[in-house]
Amino acid sequence: MKKSKNSKIAEKKRIELLELLKNRGLEIYDDLEKSKFPKFSIPSRSVSNIVYDKKLRQYILGNSTAIRSAGNMSQLRAFTQLVWLAFFANQLLSEQKTSTLRDIYYSSQAFEVDFEDQPESDNIIVDLEAVLARAREDFQIFPEERSSIFGDLTIEYTVPGYEGKRSNLSDHPDGYLIGPSLNTAEFVDTSAELVIAIEKGGLFTRFVEEKVDKKFKAIIVDTAGQAPRSTRYILRRLHIELGLPVVILTDGDVYGEHIAMVIKSGSANAAHLRELTVPDAKWIGVWATDIEKYKLPTIPMTESDIKRIYELQKDPRYQHGNWKKQLEVFLKIKRKAELEAFSKYGLTNITDKYLPQKLELAKSL
Amino acid sequence: MIEETFHQISPSEFFYRNRDLAGFSNPTRSLYTAVRELVENSLDACDQKGILPDVHLSIKALDSEQPDPKQYVLTVSDNGPGIDPKYVPLAFGTVLYGSKFGLKQSRGMFGLGATMAILYGQITTNKPVTVKSNVDGKTQEEFVLLLDIQKNKPIIQKHTKKDHLKRGLSISIVLEGDYSKAGSKIREYVYQTHLITPYASIKFDGPRKAEDDHQSYLKIIRKMPPPPTIIKPHPYGIDVETLRRMIADTHYQIPTVDNKMIAKVRKELGLQKKNLDVKGILDRAQRRWKNLSRPVRIVIALISFLQMEFDSLSKIRIDDIDVDNKKLTFWDFGESITRTIEMNPSSFYYKQLANTVQGETLTSFLAKRFQRVGLTTAIKFAEFAKLKPEKRIGSLTNEDLVKLTDSLQKFDQFLSPDPGCLAPLGEEPLGRGIMKKFNPEFAAVIQRGASAYSGFPFIIEMGIAYGGNIHSSGIEIYRFANRIPLLYDEGSDVVIKVVNEMDWPRYKVKGDVPLAIFSHICSTRIPYKTVGKENVADRLEIERELRLALQFLARKLSIHMSKRGKVEMAKKRANLYSKYIPLLARFSTKLAGKKKEPDCRQMIKVSEGIEEV
Numbered sequence: 001m002k003k004s005k006n007s008k009i010a011e012k013k014r015i016e017l018l019e020l021l022k023n024r025g026l027e028i029y030d031d032l033e034k035s036k037f038p039k040f041s042i043p044s045r046s047v048s049n050i051v052y053d054k055k056l057r058q059y060i061l062g063n064s065t066a067i068r069s070a071g072n073m074s075q076l077r078a079f080t081q082l083v084w085l086a087f088f089a090n091q092l093l094s095e096q097k098t099s100t101l102r103d104i105y106y107s108s109q110a111f112e113v114d115f116e117d118q119p120e121s122d123n124i125i126v127d128l129e130a131v132l133a134r135a136r137e138d139f140q141i142f143p144e145e146r147s148s149i150f151g152d153l154t155i156e157y158t159v160p161g162y163e164g165k166r167s168n169l170s171d172h173p174d175g176y177l178i179g180p181s182l183n184t185a186e187f188v189d190t191s192a193e194l195v196i197a198i199e200k201g202g203l204f205t206r207f208v209e210e211k212v213d214k215k216f217k218a219i220i221v222d223t224a225g226q227a228p229r230s231t232r233y234i235l236r237r238l239h240i241e242l243g244l245p246v247v248i249l250t251d252g253d254v255y256g257e258h259i260a261m262v263i264k265s266g267s268a269n270a271a272h273l274r275e276l277t278v279p280d281a282k283w284i285g286v287w288a289t290d291i292e293k294y295k296l297p298t299i300p301m302t303e304s305d306i307k308r309i310y311e312l313q314k315d316p317r318y319q320h321g322n323w324k325k326q327l328e329v330f331l332k333i334k335r336k337a338e339l340e341a342f343s344k345y346g347l348t349n350i351t352d353k354y355l356p357q358k359l360e361l362a363k364s365l
Numbered sequence: 366m367i368e369e370t371f372h373q374i375s376p377s378e379f380f381y382r383n384r385d386l387a388g389f390s391n392p393t394r395s396l397y398t399a400v401r402e403l404v405e406n407s408l409d410a411c412d413q414k415g416i417l418p419d420v421h422l423s424i425k426a427l428d429s430e431q432p433d434p435k436q437y438v439l440t441v442s443d444n445g446p447g448i449d450p451k452y453v454p455l456a457f458g459t460v461l462y463g464s465k466f467g468l469k470q471s472r473g474m475f476g477l478g479a480t481m482a483i484l485y486g487q488i489t490t491n492k493p494v495t496v497k498s499n500v501d502g503k504t505q506e507e508f509v510l511l512l513d514i515q516k517n518k519p520i521i522q523k524h525t526k527k528d529h530l531k532r533g534l535s536i537s538i539v540l541e542g543d544y545s546k547a548g549s550k551i552r553e554y555v556y557q558t559h560l561i562t563p564y565a566s567i568k569f570d571g572p573r574k575a576e577d578d579h580q581s582y583l584k585i586i587r588k589m590p591p592p593p594t595i596i597k598p599h600p601y602g603i604d605v606e607t608l609r610r611m612i613a614d615t616h617y618q619i620p621t622v623d624n625k626m627i628a629k630v631r632k633e634l635g636l637q638k639k640n641l642d643v644k645g646i647l648d649r650a651q652r653r654w655k656n657l658s659r660p661v662r663i664v665i666a667l668i669s670f671l672q673m674e675f676d677s678l679s680k681i682r683i684d685d686i687d688v689d690n691k692k693l694t695f696w697d698f699g700e701s702i703t704r705t706i707e708m709n710p711s712s713f714y715y716k717q718l719a720n721t722v723q724g725e726t727l728t729s730f731l732a733k734r735f736q737r738v739g740l741t742t743a744i745k746f747a748e749f750a751k752l753k754p755e756k757r758i759g760s761l762t763n764e765d766l767v768k769l770t771d772s773l774q775k776f777d778q779f780l781s782p783d784p785g786c787l788a789p790l791g792e793e794p795l796g797r798g799i800m801k802k803f804n805p806e807f808a809a810v811i812q813r814g815a816s817a818y819s820g821f822p823f824i825i826e827m828g829i830a831y832g833g834n835i836h837s838s839g840i841e842i843y844r845f846a847n848r849i850p851l852l853y854d855e856g857s858d859v860v861i862k863v864v865n866e867m868d869w870p871r872y873k874v875k876g877d878v879p880l881a882i883f884s885h886i887c888s889t890r891i892p893y894k895t896v897g898k899e900n901v902a903d904r905l906e907i908e909r910e911l912r913l914a915l916q917f918l919a920r921k922l923s924i925h926m927s928k929r930g931k932v933e934m935a936k937k938r939a940n941l942y943s944k945y946i947p948l949l950a951r952f953s954t955k956l957a958g959k960k961k962e963p964d965c966r967q968m969i970k971v972s973e974g975i976e977e978v
Contacts, residue, residue: 025956032950032963070949073938080945080952087952112948 010158010184014093017138021090024131028083037071040082043130043272050271052316057279058266061130068127081124082131084113089128089139096160098140098180101125130272137183137230145228148175148201150208151192151219153238155185173208175222178231187241193217194359195238197281199225199250199259203339203350210351216359219244227263232276235263239278246278247362249355252286252296253336254308257326265317282365284358287322288329291337294354297344298335305336322365378514388898389485392434396542397550397852399439399485400424402478403536404555405849407443408562410534412788415589418565419444422555424544426572434543436490437572439482442535447500450508457483457496457536458510458519479536480512486540487512493522497535505529544572550852552577557843557850561790561885563798564589585801590791597736599782600773601817605766608773611734612724612758622664622683627675633661643672663721666714670706671695688719688760723757727769730758737780746776782822784815787887789824790848799828799883806832806929809921810883813914818906823888825907827914829922835879840864845885846893846901853899860884862903863911872919873926882918884911943969 024040031038043049044064053060070079088107092099099107105121108114115121125136136142153169159181166188169176176182196218198204204222212218219238223231238244248263250256260283266276291298309331312318318327330336342350384390388398404422411418420443427436448456457480483494499505509523544551548571555569563585571578598607631637633656634649641649650657650665657665668678670693684703685694691708708715724730728743738746747754750772752765761769789812790798796810810828817823835841844851844860855861864882874880892902901907946965954962 021956022958025953025958028949028953029957029959029963032946032953032965032968035965035968037968038949038953070946073941076941076945080948083949083952083956087956090956111952112944 010186013138014096014184017132017134018090018093020132020134021086021093021139024086025090037069038079038083039067039069039071040079040131041065042068042127045126045130045272047268050268054316056274057264058274058277059268059271060274061272078124078127081108081113081115081121082127084108084111085124085128089141092140096140096158098142098159100142100144102144104141126272133272133274135229135233135270135273135276137180137233140180142180142183142230143228145224146177146179147224147228147231148204148222149178149182149219149234150175150204151190151213153190153192153219154188155182156188157181158184158186169219170213175204175208175220178221178228178234180230183230183233187237190219190242190244191217192219192242192244195219195221195235195244195246197221197223197227197231197235197246197248197263198339199223199248199256200339203249206347207351210348212351212355215351216355223259223263226259229270229276232263232278235281236275236278239280246281247359248281248283249285249339249358250283251336251338252288252291252341253301253338254305254312254327254330256286257283257323257330258308258312261317261323282362283322284362284365285354286337286339286341288326288333291333291335294342296337296341298333298337298341301330301334301336306331306334378517384481384485384488389481392489392541392543393546395485395489395540396424396437396439396544396547397554398478399482399538399540399542400441400551401554401849402482403439403441403538404558404567406479406536407441407445407534408558408565408848410445411443411565412589412592414446415592416445417584417587417589418562419568420565421568421570423570424542424551424572425570426544427539429572433545434541436492436539437542437544438537438539439486439542440535440537442497442533444531444533447498447532447534448496449500450498450506453496453498453506453508454510454519454521457494457508458512458521482540483510483536483538484512484514486538489541490539492539495535495537497537499529499532499534502530502532503528548573548578552580553852554850555580555582557845557852558848560798560802560843560883561795561845561848561850563790563794563801585797586794588794590788590794592788594785597734599737599817599822600731600735600776600779601782603770603773604819605770608766608770612730612761622667622678622681624679626660626664627679629658630661630664631675633657640675643668643674646674659721662717666718667693669712669714670708670718686718686722688722691715720757723759725758726754727752727756727758727761728754736783742778745778746772749776749778781815782817784822784824786889787815787822787824788848789826789887790885792826795826795828795883795885799830799881803830803835803881804833805830805835805881807922807925809918811914811917813910816906816910818888818892818904821888821890823886823891823907823910825910825914826883826885826887827911827918828883829915829918830881830883831922831925832879835881837877837879839877841881843881843883844901845883846891846898847887848885849898851899851901855900857894858900859903859908860886860901860911863908863915866912867915867919869919872923873930874919874922880922882915884914886911 028038042065043061044066045061049062049064050059051062068075068079068082070076085104088104101122102118104125105115105118108121125141129136149169151169155167155169157163157165157167162181192213194216196207196212196216198207198220201222201224204220207220213220221231221235227235235246239246246263248260250259260281263278264281264283265279270276286296290296309327313327318324339350342354389395400422404420407420408418420441423440425438427438486492486494493509493511496508496510497505505527507523507525507527508521511520511522513520552569552571555567559565559567559582564587566584567582569580634646634653636649647665647669654662667683671678673681680698682696682698684696687694691710692705693708694703694705696703708718727747728740731738731743731746732740744754750769752769792810792812796808799805799808799810808828808830810826813825815822815824842855842861842864844855844858851858869875886901886907892904892907894900894902946969950962950965
């Protein structure tokens with residue numbers, strides 16, 4: 001049994017963030033006392049300022065910043081919204097409550113800070129992430145989207161009312177939702193030696209039924225398509241805190257390949273954030289080359305599939321190795337295969353034959 | 366072979382068969398058109414006599430319980446000059462009897478509309494029209510009339526007289542209408558009519574009890590705009606056909622020598638019962654030359670060349686007088702043969718004949734028959750057109766005519782058409798009307814100089830208003846033509862086209878602003894697209910004038926808008942800072958974990974004055 005190396009990690013993070021928020025608050029307070037217009041410097045999130053960092057192996061924001069000042073009439077409203085959000089996040093963190101993106105939109109209305117619509121409040125949340133260089137999940141704001149996790153991992157909750165309570169993530173056959181309480185829980189111990197992230201809920205259930213967790217000593221994570229941030233955050237914690245290797249299994253198409261890439265090295269949308277990536281994660285399939293090799297039934301690519309390939313070919317991360325090769329093969333065969341395609345050879349073909357072979361292969365990647 | 370038969374139909378019958386052309390297509394439209402025609406007749410009558418109009422319009426249902434469409438009694442009374450009782454039956458009992466055939470601006474044309482309304486009423490309800498006329502302020506004569514449609518004649522059912530002190534005319538017809546559908550248009554019509562006729566009082570009583578069915582619009586001003594006069598055409602925009610008719614109208618082309626003409630000649634020579642030979646006739650004519658009328662002088666000239674006395678003269682027909690070749694051609698009935706004779710150009714009679722056939726000189730024709738053309742201008746023009754000033758108009762060839770017409774339009778030294786025949790409202794009354802009705806924060810009006818299309822003069826008056834009672838759902842456009850509001854078919858109207866084609870953002874008009882535009886086209890003939898007279902066709906000249914007027918007004922508006930923008934910006938800034946700075950203070954205090962909020966009253970005050978960072 002592995003024990004978590006960094007216990008109480010979530011609590012430490014919380015205290016740190018509270019301190020950060022307080023300091024921001026003090027700056028503004030002091031400015032106002034001196035009758036000075038307070039301002040924030042926000043890293044610019046325009047396309048020209050998003051660059052790929054080879055060392056970090058993810059997209060990051062460049063050096064260009066924008067000043068948001070209360071002295072500028074057209075920025076005053078957005079500035080106030082940002083300060084309100086900091087104030088609200090501070091409250092959530094102190095009281096250990098969680099909130100959703102939609103909640104934020106409605107909560108604002110109690111404070112005379114009017115957001116015109118949810119996209120506007122979502123945008124301010126991203127601004128705060130950029131100012132603090134912290135993900136919104138860190139200040140207790142979660143999206144609606146949820147994915148699931150299953151496997152032998154004992155956790156200890158830190159959310160109010162459940163402090164100290166423990167659960168094992170293999171207790172419930174449908175898996176556990178990856179939500180705020182799981183995100184803030186401490187990892188106590190696990191017998192797992194591997195994390196398998198899988199794109200589809202149906203296959204996740206199959207893997208649980210086929211006891212993949214036991215057979216391969218794995219924790220199974222359903223990413224439900226493009227992995228939400230909380231899922232990517234959990235994957236990273238499993239990798240860093242427990243030292244587990246992460247492998248990714250997706251549909252055999254260009255979108256699947258990119259799902260794997262985002263888990264590995266982040267997305268341009270979240271370039272202002274660190275600590276959401278698993279740079280050592282490995283994409284084990286379904287590759288374009290597997291389609292031929294395993295004689296999988298295929299469907300033709302659509303025009304948007306092909307357009308997406310051309311787009312990704314411009315991305316610096318697809319310039320070499322297997323990533324580059326698979327894109328080229330997809331473009332050549334112009335066909336794609338879903339994970340369910342293995343069912344042609346029996347429902348357990350994927351877990352009995354394909355997975356073991358691919359896991360073996362992964363060791364050499 | 367099928368034998369075709371032809372019938373002549375009376376004008377009444379013609380309109381009866383084509384009533385939808387004149388706006389009487391269905392009960393809704395008909396009720397509206399009838400209201401329009403009667404009200405406009407009243408206003409025209411008052412305008413012509415310089416009387417400030419008081420018009421009362423009343424619509425009552427005969428049986429209010431019935432559903433629409435049903436029979437309504439429509440009554441319009443005015444304080445105008447009234448109509449001489451002896452003309453009443455003809456004026457209201459026949460179609461095409463009217464006094465509006467001159468070239469001057471009036472609301473209706475030919476006075477057709479009122480009779481059409483009466484005709485429509487009679488067709489749909491079989492009830493007569495009641496006309497009460499009082500011309501002297503002493504006696505009112507009342508007629509109850511029906512139209513005999515086939516014969517185009519009035520049938521007087523009743524005629525009474527009584528003492529009555531108020532001058533004016535009252536017409537009451539019963540017609541089938543649909544007020545539930547036409548009501549809103551009628552109310553809008555009355556409202557807008559008052560807007561463009563601010564010197565009139567208009568009282569409206571509709572069939573419903575609702576407040577908007579009982580409205581009194583009082584005079585906003587008490588001064589009449591100057592009345593229009595009848596005028597000659599302007600040279601700009603005249604076409605070949607009009608020119609040809611004008612020429613034909615001025616001179617005797619080939620004289621007709623029929624029995625009637627011969628009788629006239631005999632009478633003027635005092636030879637009713639006496640025959641003379643050719644020499645005798647000519648001698649007698651010479652003695653009486655000064656007293657002879659122009660046509661008679663022509664016949665005498667003909668006698669001199671033909672050498673025929675009256676008897677022979679009555680047996681021929683003059684076919685051609687070729688002045689250039691000095692030849693006279695005639696048809697001899699007796700021998701059934703065409704003969705040509707030479708004319709002696711040195712003869713006294715030759716000049717007489719030639720002048721008549723060729724008409725007056727070009728310059729004299731232009732100066733006499735057109736407005737804004739004097740002899741000096743006419744001579745300059747002839748030079749410009751490369752035509753001889755003394756050229757006789759009768760000798761103009763078809764090519765000459767075309768050249769003349771083209772040049773008339775191109776010559777830039779004619780003065781603008783005389784707007785004397787037009788009756789624009791005037792900038793001040795229009796502006797007063799707009800201010801009174803809309804109480805806007807900004808308004809401007811303009812009256813453009815007179816211009817012409819196809820020889821018809823027109824004047825554009827336009828107003829623009831911003832704010833006040835104007836709604837901010839797109840630009841409100843009020844269209845008027847000859848002081849009539851135009852309410853239907855606005856989609857295809859030239860005014861709408863011009864307004865829509867404006868580059869509004871350039872004039873600082875963005876989004877839905879409370880903006881209203883008033884356009885008034887005055888002309889001796891409005892180029893309506895349809896007989897229903899609701900939309901104006903896009904003549905180039907009119908479109909251009911409208912655009913210039915609108916651009917002028919929009920420039921004024923844009924100055925107002927920038928001033929307003931600055932004031933609004935300052936206000937907005939003040940509002941913004943007094944709202945958000947206290948919020949900032951509150952949130953940062955909590956965030957910093959402090960107890961006392963920073964005092965930022967000073968900041969709010971300062972920020973109101975500062976410029977954009």
